[in-house]
Amino acid sequence: MVIRVPPGQRVTEKWPVLHYGSIPPFDPQRWDFRIFGEVEEPLRLSYEEFMALPKKVITCDIHCVTRWSRLGVTFEGVAARTVLGLVKIKPSAQYVMVHAEQGYETNLPLSYLLEDDALFAYRADGKDLTPEHGWPLRLVVPKLYFWKSAKWVRGLELMAHDRPGFWERNGYHIRGDPWQEERYSEP
Ligand SMILES: Nc1nc2c(c(=O)[nH]1)N[C@H]1C(S)=C(S)[C@@H](COP(=O)(O)O)O[C@H]1N2
C-alpha cells in the first residue's frame, strides 16, 4: 500500500479556505503575469496570452501545515515548466519567489517548479476555481505544504539566493516538505 498521508496530518473531505487578507478583485484587462529576476529577458503575459498556453491536468494530494490534508484533487492549468520554458533562465537562478496579489509571496527552490506535478491552475475538480480558492490563477506545488501554493498568483522572480516569503518570515519553514514535517523554523 502506498502511504499518502504525511506524518501529523488528518484527511478532510471538505476543502477549507485559508489565507491572509481579503479576496482580491480580478480585472482581466489589467491582470498580467510577469517573470523577472535571474532571466535573460523579463517576460510579461496578458491574461489572454496566459490562457492560450497548453493545458495540463494533474491529480494530487494537498497538505496544509495546520494539519489537514485533502486527497485526490484534480487541477487543470498550465505546467509551471511550460511557463518557465518561455524565458531563458540564467544558470545563477536557484530559487524562486512566487508573487501574488496584495504582496503575498512565498519562496521555493526552482527545482520544485520544474517537476512535472507543479501547475498554475485555473480549475479544480472539474470546475473553475472559486475566488476564495485563488481565481483566476493559483500555483499548485504538491510536494510542499500548501502555503507554497500561492493563490491569486501574478508572477515569478528567479533568484540566485533564497529569501523568505510571507509565512516563511512569520515562523514557517524555509522549505516546507510535508514528508519531513518541515512545518516551522527553529526558534
Ligand atoms: N495569495 C495567497 N495565497 C495563499 C495563502 C495566502 O494567504 N495568500 N495562504 C496559503 C495557505 S497557508 C494555504 S493552506 C492555502 C490554502 O488554499 P485554499 O484556501 O484553496 O485551501 O493557500 C496558500 N496560498
Ligand SMILES: [Mo]
Ligand atoms: Mo496553510
